[in-house]
Amino acid sequence: MATVKICLIGAGSAVFSMRLVGDLCKEKSLAGSLVSLMDVDRERLEVVYELADRYVKELGADLKFEKTTELEKSIADANFVINTALVGGHQWMEEMRRVGEANGYYRGIDSQEFNMVADYNTISNYNQLKFFLDVAKMMEKLAPKAWLLQTANPVFEGTNLIARTTDVKVVGFCHGFHGVFEIIEALGLDPRKVDWQVAGFNHAIWLNRFLYEGKDGYKLIDEWVESHSREWRPNNPFDVQFSPAAIDMYRFYGLFPVGDTVRNGTWKYNRDIKTKKKWYGGPWGGVDSELGWKWYEEQLTMVIKLLNLIAREKSFKLLALESYEALFESLNLPEEALDQIKREAESIISPEKSSGEQHVPFIKAVTGGGEERLVLNVLNHGPVIADIPEDVVVEVPVTVDENGIHPEKIDPPLTRRITRFYLYPRMVRMEMALEAFLTGDRHVLEEMLERDPRTRSSEQVKKVLDEIMSLPFNEEMKKHYDSSSDKR
Ligand code: NAD
Numbered sequence: 001m002a003t004v005k006i007c008l009i010g011a012g013s014a015v016f017s018m019r020l021v022g023d024l025c026k027e028k029s030l031a032g033s034l035v036s037l038m039d040v041d042r043e044r045l046e047v048v049y050e051l052a053d054r055y056v057k058e059l060g061a062d063l064k065f066e067k068t069t070e071l072e073k074s075i076a077d078a079n080f081v082i083n084t085a086l087v088g089g090h091q092w093m094e095e096m097r098r099v100g101e102a103n104g105y106y107r108g109i110d111s112q113e114f115n116m117v118a119d120y121n122t123i124s125n126y127n128q129l130k131f132f133l134d135v136a137k138m139m140e141k142l143a144p145k146a147w148l149l150q151t152a153n154p155v156f157e158g159t160n161l162i163a164r165t166t167d168v169k170v171v172g173f174c175h176g177f178h179g180v181f182e183i184i185e186a187l188g189l190d191p192r193k194v195d196w197q198v199a200g201f202n203h204a205i206w207l208n209r210f211l212y213e214g215k216d217g218y219k220l221i222d223e224w225v226e227s228h229s230r231e232w233r234p235n236n237p238f239d240v241q242f243s244p245a246a247i248d249m250y251r252f253y254g255l256f257p258v259g260d261t262v263r264n265g266t267w268k269y270n271r272d273i274k275t276k277k278k279w280y281g282g283p284w285g286g287v288d289s290e291l292g293w294k295w296y297e298e299q300l301t302m303v304i305k306l307l308n309l310i311a312r313e314k315s316f317k318l319l320a321l322e323s324y325e326a327l328f329e330s331l332n333l334p335e336e337a338l339d340q341i342k343r344e345a346e347s348i349i350s351p352e353k354s355s356g357e358q359h360v361p362f363i364k365a366v367t368g369g370g371e372e373r374l375v376l377n378v379l380n381h382g383p384v385i386a387d388i389p390e391d392v393v394v395e396v397p398v399t400v401d402e403n404g405i406h407p408e409k410i411d412p413p414l415t416r417r418i419t420r421f422y423l424y425p426r427m428v429r430m431e432m433a434l435e436a437f438l439t440g441d442r443h444v445l446e447e448m449l450e451r452d453p454r455t456r457s458s459e460q461v462k463k464v465l466d467e468i469m470s471l472p473f474n475e476e477m478k479k480h481y482d483s484s485s486d487k488r
Pocket of ligand 1: 010011012013016040041085086090119154174175
C-alpha cells in the first residue's frame with residue numbers, strides 16, 4: 001500500500017475531472033493518500049472538490065482531497081503531478097480558429113497535415129507550452145522526484161519539450177489507443193485471445209501487431225473491410241476507426257491507423273466539410289469538422305452543467321445509477337450524445353469499472369501495486385522504434401512496475417512508408433514548434449505556414465500571425481516573438 005500525494009492540475013477539466021476522481025477513489029492500494037485538486041477557475045474547482053468529497057464518503061474510500069488555486073502549494077512535495085490544464089479553455093482556441101478562418105485557413109492555422117485534431121495546437125500554442133514548462137520547472141524545485149503525467153495537449157510537443165529541457169520524469173498520457181479495442185469489438189473477437197501492439201507518436205500510432213489465437217488477425221480485418229465497409233455509418237463524430245479515411249490510410253501505409261491517428265491524415269481527407277463527410281461519414285464529417293467539433297463542445301458544456309447540477313443537489317446519491325435517469329431525461333440530448341454520457345457516467349459510478357484512463361494504473365504500478373501493461377509516451381531510448389531519433393518521444397506499449405517503465409520490443413516493425421512518409425513529417429512539425437517556442441524566432445512559425453497548402457502569399461502568413469498575436473490573451477506570445485529580431 002502506498003501513501004502518496006497526487007496533484008491534479010486543471011482539476012476542473014470537462015474530460016478528466018470525474019474520470020480521475022472516480023479511478024483514484026476506487027484504487028484501494030492508494031488508501032491514505034492525498035489528492036490535491038488545483039485549478040484557476042474557482043467555480044469548477046469547488047464543484048469537483050464537492051463531488052470528490054461526497055464520492056469518497058459514499059464509497060467509504062480512505063482518500064483525502066484538498067483544493068487550491070495555487071500551483072506551488074499543490075505541487076510542493078507531490079509524488080505525482082497530472083497536468084490536464086487547457087490555458088484559456090476552449091474559448092481561446094475558438095477565437096484563434098476564427099482569426100485563422102477569416103484569413104483563409106479552414107479550421108484554423110493549427111489544423112495541419114498529420115495533425116487535424118481541433119484542440120491540439122502546434123503553432124499558436126505559446127501559452128500552453130509556457131504553462132507546461134512552468135509546471136515542470138516548479139516541479140524541479142518543489143517535487144524533484146515526482147512523476148509528471150502530461151495529459152493536456154499537445155502531448156507530443158509538450159512531452160518532448162519537458163523531456164529535453166528539464167530533469168523532470170515526464171510521461172505522456174493519451175487514451176487514443178483504445179481504438180484497438182474498437183477494432184477487436186467490431187470484429188467480434190475475444191480480447192483475451194488477441195496479441196496486439198501499436199507504435200508511433202501521440203495521435204500517430206499504427207497497429208503493427210495483430211494476432212488472433214496466434215494467427216494473422218489482419219486477415220479478419222480484411223474480411224471485415226470486404227464485407228462491411230460499404231454500409232459503415234458513424235454512431236457519433238468520434239466513431240472514425242472504420243471510416244473510409246482509416247481504410248484508405250491502411251491501404252496506402254500498409255498498417256491500420258489506430259484511434260486519433262485516423263483524424264490525422266493529410267488534406268486529402270480534410271480540405272472542406274464536403275471532403276470530411278466523404279471520408280469520415282455524415283452528418284458530421286468526423287469530430288474535427290465545424291459540425292463535429294460543435295457537437296463535442298456542446299457535449300463538454302453539458303458535462304460541466306451536469307456536474308454543477310449534481311454538486312448543488314446535496315441529497316443526490318452519486319453512486320446510485322437510477323438517480324441519474326430523471327436528470328438525463330431532462331437534458332433533451334440527441335440519442336448518440338445521451339448514449340455517450342450514460343456510458344461515461346456508468347464507468348465512473350460503478351465500483352467495478354474504471355474510466356479506462358491509464359493514470360491510476362500507472363501510479364499503482366510504480367508504487368509497487370503490481371505490473372501493468374500500458375501505452376505511454378516515452379523517449380525513444382534504445383531505440384524502441386527503429387529509424388526515429390532517440391531524443392524523440394514515441395507512443396508504445398510498455399510494462400510499468402516499481403522499477404519504472406519498460407518499453408516492449410516493437411515487433412514486427414512499422415512499415416517504411418509509415419516511418420518515412422508519416423512519422424518523419426509529423427516529427428519535423430514538432431521540431432519546428434519547439435524550435436519556435438524555445439528561440440522565440442517568429443520566422444519558424446512563418447515557415448510552418450509557408451509550407452501550408454492553404455497559403456497563397458507571404459502577406460497572408462504575416463497578417464494571420466499578427467492578428468493572432470494581437471489577441472489580448474496572446475500579449476506574452478507577441479512579446480516573446482517580437483523580441484526575436486533574428487535568432488537564426
Ligand atoms: P477544459 O477547458 O474543460 O479543462 C481545462 C481545465 O484547465 C479548466 O478547468 C481550466 O480552468 C483549467 N486551467 C486553465 N488554465 C489553468 C492554469 N493556468 N492552471 C490550472 N488550471 C488551469 O478542457 P478539456 O476539454 O477537459 O481538455 C483539457 C486538456 O486535455 C486539453 O489540452 C485537451 O486537448 C486534452 N485532452 C487530452 C486527452 C488525452 O487523452 N491525453 C483527451 C482529451 C483531451
